[in-house]
Amino acid sequence: MRILFLGTAGGRRVTFRQIRASGGFLVESGPWRVHVDPGPGALVRLIQCGINPGSIEAILLTHRHLDHSGDVNTLVEARTMGGWTRGGSLFAPRDALEGRDPVIFRYHRKNLDRVETITPGWETSWNGLVFRAVWPHVHHGVETYGLAIEAEGVRVGYVADGRQEEGLGDLYRGMDLLIVNTTFRRPRDMDHLSVEEAVPIIARAQPRWAVITHFSMEMVGDVVMEAAAYLREETGVETLSARDFMEISLHRHGEEVLMEESVVDLVHPLGLEGGM
Ligand SMILES: [Zn+2]
Numbered sequence: 001m002r003i004l005f006l007g008t009a010g011g012r013r014v015t016f017r018q019i020r021a022s023g024g025f026l027v028e029s030g031p032w033r034v035h036v037d038p039g040p041g042a043l044v045r046l047i048q049c050g051i052n053p054g055s056i057e058a059i060l061l062t063h064r065h066l067d068h069s070g071d072v073n074t075l076v077e078a079r080t081m082g083g084w085t086r087g088g089s090l091f092a093p094r095d096a097l098e099g100r101d102p103v104i105f106r107y108h109r110k111n112l113d114r115v116e117t118i119t120p121g122w123e124t125s126w127n128g129l130v131f132r133a134v135w136p137h138v139h140h141g142v143e144t145y146g147l148a149i150e151a152e153g154v155r156v157g158y159v160a161d162g163r164q165e166e167g168l169g170d171l172y173r174g175m176d177l178l179i180v181n182t183t184f185r186r187p188r189d190m191d192h193l194s195v196e197e198a199v200p201i202i203a204r205a206q207p208r209w210a211v212i213t214h215f216s217m218e219m220v221g222d223v224v225m226e227a228a229a230y231l232r233e234e235t236g237v238e239t240l241s242a243r244d245f246m247e248i249s250l251h252r253h254g255e256e257v258l259m260e261e262s263v264v265d266l267v268h269p270l271g272l273e274g275g276m
């Protein structure tokens with residue numbers, strides 16, 4: 001399984017100035033590509049990496065906020081070409097699909113093979129992968145789910161946006177890799193996790209590796225490296241800070257899972273230097 005970070009942005013300023021990219025992440029297993037939380041610019045980030053956006057066969061949304069869903073309709077259109085190439089699957093919480101203001105346009109859903117609502121306890125098989133809603137997070141009154149994705153005998157957990165809750169880490173036990181959205185360095189009374197609040201989550205979950213991402217302005221610069229070192233120290237779990245276009249490959253060999261980390265070479269020259 002391969003995970004490619006097409007963005008690591010969290011807060012509004014980081015997202016809307018593209019100080020970090022905000023394209024979510026891609027999970028690849030064999031020929032299958034799954035795009036998780038395709039935020040603003042996801043299409044462009046795929047092109048930069050030399051990936052055909054039409055080759056993405058599934059989209060998973062943790063919640064409807066724009067930094068996670070900004071390019072969802074673009075990717076549905078890229079896959080289906082307005083119905084010319086029907087297919088693809090989409091999985092999202094109910095309030096992203098229904099209600100007065102769904103973020104996924106209704107008109108092109110009929111061109112997809114499969115549209116499924118993520119609910120508490122949701123689990124589904126899809127082309128040899130398994131997707132599961134781990135827990136409905138508390139996040140600004142928006143339906144938000146932490147996810148688990150399993151393929152090739154490897155388990156990846158995604159602690160999506162949300163407030164720290166007692167026992168959250170226990171729900172994410174058994175993961176080989178745990179991706180945690182740490183928007184802030186220190187706790188704030190908001191429905192977002194900080195690095196400090198990630199300590200009990202990672203310590204209880206005890207994944208083989210953890211990756212922090214979804215960074216606000218408070219997490220720009222050297223602080224992200226310091227934060228990863230702090231988490232390693234506090235939890236005993238090998239923790240990395242995600243970088244834009246970072247790729248993590250995970251392979252199971254018997255009892256062991258091997259991990260390789262690199263940064264992909266951009267095919268398209270448009271780079272991200274940060275700041276404006
Ligand atoms: Zn959010």
Ligand SMILES: [Zn+2]
Nearest residue numbers: 010065067161
């Ligand atoms: Zn967010």
